[in-house]
Amino acid sequence: MTLNTENLLILGGNIYAEDDVYENGFIKIENGLITEIGDLSQLTHSDKYREINLPHGYSVIPGMIDIHIHGVNGADTMDASQEALDTMTKTLPKEGTTSFLATTMTEESGAIEKALKATSDYMSSRQTEGQAEILGIHLEGPFINPDKAGAQPLNRIQKPSVDTFKHWQAISQDQIKLVTLAPELDDEYELIHYLKEHGIISSVGHSSATFDEVGEAIDAGLSHVTHLFNQMSGLHHREPGIVGASFLREELMVELISDGIHVRPEVIQLAFNQISDERLILITDSMRAKCLKNGQYDLGGQVVTVKDGKALLDEDTLAGSVLKMKDAFTNIQEFTTGDMRSAIKMTSENPARQLQVYDRKGSLAPLKDADIVILDENKDVYSTLCKGKTAYLREDDTHETN
Amino acid sequence: MTLNTENLLILGGNIYAEDDVYENGFIKIENGLITEIGDLSQLTHSDKYREINLPHGYSVIPGMIDIHIHGVNGADTMDASQEALDTMTKTLPKEGTTSFLATTMTEESGAIEKALKATSDYMSSRQTEGQAEILGIHLEGPFINPDKAGAQPLNRIQKPSVDTFKHWQAISQDQIKLVTLAPELDDEYELIHYLKEHGIISSVGHSSATFDEVGEAIDAGLSHVTHLFNQMSGLHHREPGIVGASFLREELMVELISDGIHVRPEVIQLAFNQISDERLILITDSMRAKCLKNGQYDLGGQVVTVKDGKALLDEDTLAGSVLKMKDAFTNIQEFTTGDMRSAIKMTSENPARQLQVYDRKGSLAPLKDADIVILDENKDVYSTLCKGKTAYLREDDTHETN
Numbered sequence A, B: 001m002t003l004n005t006e007n008l009l010i011l012g013g014n015i016y017a018e019d020d021v022y023e024n025g026f027i028k029i030e031n032g033l034i035t036e037i038g039d040l041s042q043l044t045h046s047d048k049y050r051e052i053n054l055p056h057g058y059s060v061i062p063g064m065i066d067i068h069i070h071g072v073n074g075a076d077t078m079d080a081s082q083e084a085l086d087t088m089t090k091t092l093p094k095e096g097t098t099s100f101l102a103t104t105m106t107e108e109s110g111a112i113e114k115a116l117k118a119t120s121d122y123m124s125s126r127q128t129e130g131q132a133e134i135l136g137i138h139l140e141g142p143f144i145n146p147d148k149a150g151a152q153p154l155n156r157i158q159k160p161s162v163d164t165f166k167h168w169q170a171i172s173q174d175q176i177k178l179v180t181l182a183p184e185l186d187d188e189y190e191l192i193h194y195l196k197e198h199g200i201i202s203s204v205g206h207s208s209a210t211f212d213e214v215g216e217a218i219d220a221g222l223s224h225v226t227h228l229f230n231q232m233s234g235l236h237h238r239e240p241g242i243v244g245a246s247f248l249r250e251e252l253m254v255e256l257i258s259d260g261i262h263v264r265p266e267v268i269q270l271a272f273n274q275i276s277d278e279r280l281i282l283i284t285d286s287m288r289a290k291c292l293k294n295g296q297y298d299l300g301g302q303v304v305t306v307k308d309g310k311a312l313l314d315e316d317t318l319a320g321s322v323l324k325m326k327d328a329f330t331n332i333q334e335f336t337t338g339d340m341r342s343a344i345k346m347t348s349e350n351p352a353r354q355l356q357v358y359d360r361k362g363s364l365a366p367l368k369d370a371d372i373v374i375l376d377e378n379k380d381v382y383s384t385l386c387k388g389k390t391a392y393l394r395e396d397d398t399h400e401t402n
Helices: A082-095 A109-126 A162-171 A187-197 A211-220 A241-248 A265-275 A325-335 A340-354 B082-095 B109-125 B162-171 B187-197 B211-220 B241-248 B265-275 B325-335 B340-354
Strands: A008-011 A014-016 A025-030 A033-039 A050-053 A059-062 A064-069 A097-104 A133-140 A176-181 A201-204 A253-257 A280-283 A295-299 A302-307 A310-314 A317-321 A372-375 A381-386 A389-393 B008-011 B014-016 B025-030 B033-039 B050-053 B059-062 B064-069 B097-104 B133-140 B176-181 B201-204 B253-257 B280-283 B295-299 B302-307 B310-314 B317-321 B372-375 B381-386 B389-393
Touching (some): A014 A025, A064 A325, A082 A097, A082 A109, A082 A325, A097 A109, A109 A133, A109 A162, A162 A176, A176 A187, A187 A211, A211 A241, A253 A265, A253 A340, A265 A280, A265 A325, A265 B241, A265 B265, A280 A325, A280 A340, A295 A310, A302 A317, B014 B025, B059 B340, B064 B082, B064 B325, B064 B340, B082 B097, B082 B133, B082 B325, B082 B381, B097 B109, B109 B133, B176 B187, B187 B201, B187 B211, B201 B211, B211 B241, B253 B265, B265 B280, B265 B325, B280 B340, B302 B317, B325 B340
Parallel strands (some): A008 A050, A014 A059, A097 A133, A133 A176, B008 B050, B064 B097, B176 B201
Antiparallel strands (some): A059 A372, A295 A302, A302 A310, A310 A317, A372 A381, A381 A389, B295 B302, B302 B310, B310 B317, B372 B381, B381 B389
């Protein structure tokens, strides 16, 4: 019988299924979907599957979902090209990412519109199995506060506008899923109201909002926080700011860049204590230099210097990161008391729930997409499947057999 | 038989004993000590006790211990007089305080020395049952950081000095129990080392110490934080400061002014979430204006304006408080998820443990001092006993019977 590469059987390893961990388990995959998960002792063998036998100590986890990523491997969403997006979808599985939001920058409207169009085109015509899936667009700016611009170009910032957003959402074919904005500049929270009505996530970020303004924005529909701590009003004991709101308001899902550079490990532990894995979402916020050598790179028309894991616009301004999701995943277990299951929640389940795609992604369960990451005994990525097709297999390794 | 006023029997009410709550309980008091606590059904009556019958809904809790109080009712520790200290020990039971640390201010050495001598004299010769007990002295400054002086006079600040401290401790007859200082100005943490060796609490306060400096100070013997959030380095995500250390370092007991003015209620909830009632100690940091009318009062030779519960040195600088312990006690239950038992820990048990007097104070248990607060159904103070003698009984009330 001819082996069907669409039908896979993963054997052995600790399988982190949605409701259980199988310490020596199996996963059956057919037509890009998970069809069965269980303990190896329960498996009825069949020759219709290509088998992937895992050594002892390997783990199988749901594919990671990066809802805040600008670029990787020389490519950036703002390049507005099919080639750039193809580079992203092909490169990201190496770090365990199986789906993501292509994230735009604050640039002139024409450049943003080109990026929206290119991404939407890619999603409707080029998206394919065996590569990371673009789940939509994260519009980071231009509706932000100049006081908290960070690496977003100051002269391209615009006041929040429902009309502008409508125009852009039409160009994107309704693919904008998340908007980072400064609520304090949104008159009567008009844009937040509009986004809420249309099922789009409003996120406070690059903002000087007070604690009470965040509260009002929550009433209007705000449900998300962009890269906690970075470029936002901090915690003061009489004005708790966005940081205080992130800590205290259960309505908010909270992005965190867990590279240990944007936020110190001890403060990541603090955020984890307070916010917990119920509300944290790990992101990379990475730029095109990720996977490339140290050097100088473009970010929104600006020169960014990358060296030793830091991307700097100038001496004091971090400009995105070169963090990989697999490192966000291991770092959080190193920096905090969170375990593997906890890291899975923050890299896969929570972003899937927040994007309302948990019916098909975000956990290992029957009838969900076979977006799967296989980690070796050191929690490094051994192989990644996107919708059941091998998107990455470590070259120095040959554990895969027929 | 003649009633002996030294022998009391409190009957009824919810009695918050050390290890249990008796919903309809009793406490026997003889010679200033608690001799028995139990459920009313277990009581064997005797006519040798004067009985205090409590209505339904009243509660009995351990006397509160205020380890950071400058003054009350026109009197201040820095007045350096027996009359001032007598006013303090007589007034404080009204707010539920049965013992405290008389707290000095940053002033010129001569003034501090007079206050140390006066307090030590009072403790050795005037201290009496039926008034709040002075447990020692809290030396707040002058070893602090000018950048975080707050209401402490700038020109009186001194560099931490073991020699100066030794001289003062001799004057105080070893009654200095707690020293607020800026560790970053203490060369090689010499004073902190010295205090640790002599069983005196070092507290970081009025300080710009970094997170790592607090860590080094902990290694040297630091174990306490003076009024969390106020006049200290705040939480930054790459420099967590003293606030971050208070949140994360389990070695530290942490003072908090829970008036809702020094720290916003939401941030008090946050501190409670993070630090818990295991490490928080509620204090008043009150000044002489407490229990007096709005107006202008002296604090360390400076004019402080008191209005509507706020004591202000100028528009931006809080100068101590007019908070009462009984309000700290109820506020914390209003601002946080902490309950009555939790409030008891933070107002009585924790300060007693930190001062190493838990063998005789800090809970209701046999053979401990009968320092007892009776709260009415609104948690207001109905009566306070200091070592078994009535120090306060609300005038409009006559529940006490023979």
